Amino acid sequence: MKFYALASLAALCAATTANDAMAVTVSRENAGKLPDGAVVEAVTLKAANGVSARILAYGATLQSLIAPDAKGRKADIALGYDDLDSYVNHPNYFGATIGRFANRIANGRFTLDGKTYQLPQNDHGQTLHGGGRGFDKVLWKVESVTSGPVAKLVLTHTSPDGDSGYPGTLKARVTYSLDEKGNLGILFEAESDKPTIVNMTNHALFNMAGEGSSGGAMDNRLTIPAGAYTPVSATLIPTGELRKVAGGAFDFRKARRLNDALRDGHDDQIVAGRGYDHNFALDKGVTPTPQLAARLVDPASGRTLEVLSTEPGLQFYSGNFLDGTLIGKHGHLYRMGDGIALEPQKFPDAPNHSNFISARVDPGKPYRHAMIYRLTISH
Template sequence: MRGDVERTVFGRFENGTEIEKFVLSDGTGRSASVLTYGARLHSLVVPDRAGALANVVGGYASLAEYECDPHYMGATIGRFANRLRDGRFEIDGAVHRAAPNEGSKTLHGGPHGFDRAVWRFVRASASPHPTVVLAHTSPDGDQGFPGEVCVEVAFALRQGGRLSIEYAATTNASTIVNLTHHAYWNLHDADTSSDASDHRIMIPSDRYVPVDEDMLPTGERLSVEGSPFDFRTKRCIGDDIDDPNDRQIAIAHGYDHSWLIGEGARGLRNVALLESSRTGRRLEVWSDQSAIHLYSGNFLGEAGAGRKPMASRSLIALEAQNVPDAPNLPWAEDCILRPGETYRSTIIYQLGVAPDNADCADASSAR
């Protein structure tokens, strides 16, 4: 099958700036579309067990909706994914503070993170597999972060339903970097508002990171044993998503937590598996990062002007990244990038079809 890359204009801002869309097609019906606004994954079309094609990632129909998006829908996240307490971090004894955008906290890089940037087109090719490469330069002091950071991201649609996302970043002054991709998933069909909490999930992790009332790490690393956070064996997300006896579930109104993956290990590894028994679609997430963050879409239903309505828990985010507030946790993986070094990270989304299994119990029965 012959792959292809189609380049079109997705929309324009009021100042005339064009946002482009690149559609990567593998010749089998599978396709992925990428926007230059926020280096976002706009759609990912794959077959179900009957061969029927559907989009499985959340997105919007118009640029205006993306401008109003508070959920980081399909976006590249940087400079620092997840939360920083009071925006504070220290490098070589010097204290820095990033711009706050969630109370006193800095979330996903600040008010104008990489998700709000217009990325530059670098190159595209159809062979050996459909690929597009985008770039962004974050100037010194951007959102309070030191140093100029130059980032490239390559999206490639490979054989057998594999979408790879590869990040590379350099800096001219020591800074912190923690990049991730914020795709939202519904393997039934992401263009509907069907409940995604009946998806089966597996996370091969013995420990997770509990949070306080501000959704920041307490500093502990707790065993998942006997808790709603034990996904070492595949089961439904909705089984314990409203457990009235679990304080962590109550704080987050569901799941909005990080699991530690391969502690001390390096290299690409399977960090999560997601399945729809309704359609048979299966997603494997592979990453070289130290954590996987599961957000169960608890607040997607909040009303917002200028964008299409969504239902709470109709989409699920799986974010491969360093742990939240890593610069302020003594046990977290180092996130400082220095001049002469290159930050690299890889995320692979492997889409396929799972064996037939019984549906999960209706999530409402567990509430």
């Protein structure tokens, strides 16, 4: 199997110069076992500036992302669980790699070259995040781990032809990379032996004030450089319309407090999503290198996250279905608004909308999505 060369991965993150580059350290440990006895490894990438990422091989999951504030105080900004068993027994996509197809597909069906494929309908009659046993629920193989100015973890997984109804044997690879500037790169690659659809992303939920903070994430300020979004039906499937954001609850072209319009019952789309659960059509479109898709800032601490991506869409989800029944890290009960997802991707239900950018992948034409979580401090 031939993937894009990884030698250019450093270019996905802000480059360090030869004079100031310092090695990012790597540590590996046993995170536990799955019910079938398979051992799950955890790999931590840690930079000298205080940024670190812990990744589980199960689900190729970003379990934690540590970031310092303006005074050097560190906090885990990613929601999730402390232990492997919770990821297995109470799956909620926290930090997981999503695939084969991220987001929703209407009625779990799509047609490719005249043939209709039926997927598991795991979300009120729709397919959500791959359906069935998605990429978040499989043990990925740790292919390689390297330290250096840019430390890397490479994980691979092969999804057989017909897996959850998708055509083609899909060989997928996820590469996490961390540099000394605080840039966590995630590179998704996949290759199929038959025409198929692919849409991969990471489903981390963030709170820049720190996971479990008493006020949740609702005082965070969000910017999304998108002049339009895709409205949804009552079942959260895009209608096919591209609606302008100007002046309304979905206008994040300038930074605004997350809580400003979250409970605006006058907006039919806020009502449909029980908050925000919508795809934004980024002004940048598809780009050869990662460009800004979102910026999230906690004014009190100064912690700032920029999400960069090569993909044309960004799903903003305000944690609407967190209802206090999940016990997360440090015993925290997660509630609506405790964290938000900012997921770069193709548009939801793209295979069923000819006006959306295609999610089709053909043999000899690999899928590639490069994204970055860039951590900085705003003063």
